[in-house]
Amino acid sequence: MARRNGRMKNQLPDLYYEGYMEKRSFKDKTSRKLWTCLCGKTLFFFNDKRDEDYVEKLDLCGLVSVTDDSSPDPNLDAARFNVQMTKGNIKFTASNAESRELWKGYIHSVAKMEVPLTLNLLPGQVHILRETVQKEKERLTNPEPNQSPPAAVKLEMPACYYEVPYLEAELLLEREASKGNLLLRPGKQKGSFAITTRQDLEGPMFRHYRVLPKPEGGFYIAVDKPVHFDSLHDVVAYMVEKTDGSLIPLNIEAHYDKNISFIASDNENGERTQRALLPPEHPIRVTGKVRNDEPEPVENPPATDKKEEKASVTDGCSSGETRPVPEPRKLPPCPAPRTFAPTQPAAKPAFPTNAPEKPTTVSNPEMEKQILPAALSELKLRLGQKSKLRV
Known part of the structure; x- marks a missing residue:
């Protein structure tokens, strides 16, 4: 069974030990297996380990003794022990013998503020019990803000507890007379x-009536014959039981309206009446307003011809007059850019090539008239010489 220090449930006191145990008191006919948590000087019982709301609790301020159950039992593995209180005896059954010794040690330590020496515990377990006693003493002597000893224990206050002074308590009971006639303050x-x-x-x-704390724990009603109790819940229960139900704890439940209503006034006759706001059939959607001077966007605008008429725009004044849009002014064409011949000679190749340079020829018609007849006559002469040689 794991021990988890500092675990909190529903604002209960600090947790010292927890685990499943079977509980049976003089009022119970059968044993019940409950998840038990030792928080401060109180045992809280839950139906399940994961529950947040406890079903029972036992204040250990009135503890008399914690002893083993010596009654004969055919189940030899049963680890039973008795918790003797001033109001009666309660029987518990732990999961095993080691768990029983730890439960007895924790219950006796927090209730009597001392570690018992008659238990069969290991040195490490005895050291943990001493630390538990020291934590409980510090918790009682060093209360949290807005608390004072010995009421520093994080007690769950009764439902009829209200943070009101003397006179306001009377006014509250007077105003809420139909909901109870007893409160704790x-x-x-x-x-x-x-x-x-x-x-x-x-x-x-x-x-x-004054309810004062006791040095050893618990409370008592300060009357001629003081009546002692283990908790404030017992104080309230005593007042209700001993008066045969004439006193009823005040329980003010919060009230919430189920319909939205408002006060409306009539401008004609000045009458004011209460009206109910009916819920809308469809959910309300808040959308932005479209300005009148801004055209709505068109998904597919119609095509227009190239030769359009002169467009007109609205000035933005209230008269709504229109003025024609001036045509764009035509500018003279720009002159063609001037070109300049390069002044630098063409770059020569870095390496010479073996290719022969092409001769430059100059075409002159007068020279062609003089050269061509001489060339033809010379050609005919050579052809005639070749023909004679062949003969």
Whole structure:
């Protein structure tokens, strides 16, 4: 069974030990297996380990003794022990013998503020119990803000507890007379409380009772014959039971309206009436407003001819007059850019080539008239010489 320090459930005191145990008191006919948590000086019982709301609790302020159960039992593995309280005896059954010894040690340590020496525990377990006693002493002597010893324990206050002073308690019971006539409130002394009651006998009658803490733990009603209790819940239960239900704890539940209503006034006759706001059939969608001077966007605009008429635009003044759009002014054509011949000679190749240069020829018609007849006559002469040689 794992031990988890500092685990909190529903604002309960610090957790010291937890695990499954079977519980049976003089009121229970059968044993019940419950998840048990030792938080401060109180045992809280849950139906399941994962539950957040406890079903029972046992305040250990009235502890008398913790002893083994010596009654004969055919189940030899049963690890039973008895917790003797001032109001009766409660029987527990742990999962095994080691768990039983730890439960006995934790219960005795936090209730009596001392580690028992008669238990069969290991040195390390005894050291943990001593640390638990020291933590419990610090928790009681060093209360949290807005708390004072010995009420520093994070007690779950009764449902009829209200943070109101003396006079406001009477006004609250007077205003909420149909919901109860008893409430618990803070007292004038540090760590004390008070009970305020209201009953009708030829008119409203208010009574106030002081509830003071005890040094060893618990509370008592400060009357001629003080009545002692283990917790504030027992104080409230005692007031209800001993008065045969004449006193009912005040329980104010929050009220929420189910319809939206408002006060409307009529301008003609000035009457004011309450009206109900009916829910809309469809969900309301908030959209932006379109300005009148801005045209709505068109998904597919119609095609226009190249030769359009002169367009007109609206000035933005209230008259809505239009003015023609001037045609664009035509500019003279730009002159063609001038070209300049390169002044630098063409670059020569870096390496000479073996290819012969082409002769440059100059074409002159007069020279051609003189050269061509001489060339023809010379050609005819050579042809005649060749023909004679062949003969």
